[in-house]
Amino acid sequence: MSLLELRNLSGGYDPIQIFSHIDLTIEAGESIGFFGPNGHGKSTLMKTISGVLAPWTGDVIFDGQRMNRVGDRGSRRWRNFNYDVVTRRRMDPKTVARAGLIHVPEGNLLFPEMTVAETLAIAPIAGRGRGDEAHQLELVHALFPRLRERLKSKIRFLSGGERQMVAISVGLMGNPKLMILDEPTLGLSPKLRQELCQAVGQIKASGVPLILIDQDVTFLTELIDRLYLFDHGRISRKLEKSEIPSHDDLMAMLFGDHAA
């Protein structure tokens, strides 16, 4: 049984469609990566997989369970009715997270007025991995020793890198079966970037499969089994690990030869 299956998934921010007809299967134990220009819909796709945005068409099937309500989104006339009352939510991020698919969004601000310790204390998801709380917390501390000193700090006083570490830790406390990391190293200094890349590697090594989005192909290639090139709201190419070219060749592949 595959771990995650997307069937004919489309979505966007009403009324603008961002991506369409995405078909994708991740088998158990596989990690995949997404690579593509900014603003072409990678993050929107991830938000749709985790249910923050409702899918327009298609299905998200995770661990054998359908995450969305059956059927495509209603006509415009139906959408003008109050969807909470009339049609209910098409997909609920809570259900997705509780099933074990954890999404760490890009630039996650978390809860600015709460301390790191408080945030980690509410992170374990009810009914999932409750008994493992201590174990998960140990894992987090081992992964990010830097956070241990900042437990009592409010999140708004943390640096961008530390915030990203908290965001990933919060995801790990949910005891994920699959973790979506959306540009975890965005806007970080080279040293912090290296630290985070190592941590992401350790998460993968501890047996959590990843969907990883990043702009650094070398980093992606180390961790993933397959790379999807994503542009203009579609998966334009699918590359097995052995087929992934160097960064420059990839840029040429995406944008034409003049870059090389």
Next chain:
Amino acid sequence: MSVESFLFVLSGGIVLGALYALMASGLAVVWSTLGIFNFSHGAFIALGAYIGWQVSNAEALGLGHVAGLSATLVVMFAAGILFQQIFIRPFERKDNIIAATVITTLAGATILQNAMLLIWGPRAKQIVAIAEGTISIGPVAFSGNDIALIVMVALILGFAGWLLARTRTGRSMRAVAQNRQAAELMGLNVPLLYALAFGLSAAMAGMAGYFVGSIRFINPTFGADPLMKALIVVIFGGIARFTSPIYAALIVGLVESFTIFYLGLYWAPAMLFAMMTVVLTIKPSGLFGHHQRTL
């Protein structure tokens, strides 16, 4: 002004401040969690007073204050959740939630007020004093009821503060208030937490109504004036922390009390609004506030 009258006005101001603190904190819980202003808070205050009267008073069920307070707490918590499900939940994820809920909570307030008028009639009621007698400290005598009010308000606020700061549910409520999307992605049950926040707010309003009902006459619209004061407190103090409306409420209570003594009853609202305007001009996020919408 003699020392005695000064202390008398001071203690009156503190009692007012304590009651405003309870009302304003309830209002702030909903404001900061759901991001809406609940115009039915005044009706909740009145409803709490009526329920308390019904259970505690000798003319009605006559079960005494302990039963009256417990019944108010439980019934108002449930009523708050029911109210939220009917009047707020349907608009929860709309972009224009604030505009929609201004109307629906006003509508809810009107419905509640008229329901109370139907059930309890137009005659004003009063809850008997919670504690009798006076306690003398130095030259001034405090009424036992005032002392009991202050102690109980402090206990309720302390409990609510503990709930929000120390328990998992309370912390989750604060998390939802600060970043709904991140909370959903963590698997928190956002609709449930919203309902609990509203229930907590309504229970606090009901308790405040019970206490106000023991010092003033209850009628279906008697929540309107406390609601206005609570609004002043929340805007004046900001809602940066759970404690900011409490400090602001004490200031508002004292200012009101001294204004009434020196300038007369009718100057009190003018004075409060003037003070609020000055504070907002200098510090737009409120006296203790900063830009973050949170608990």
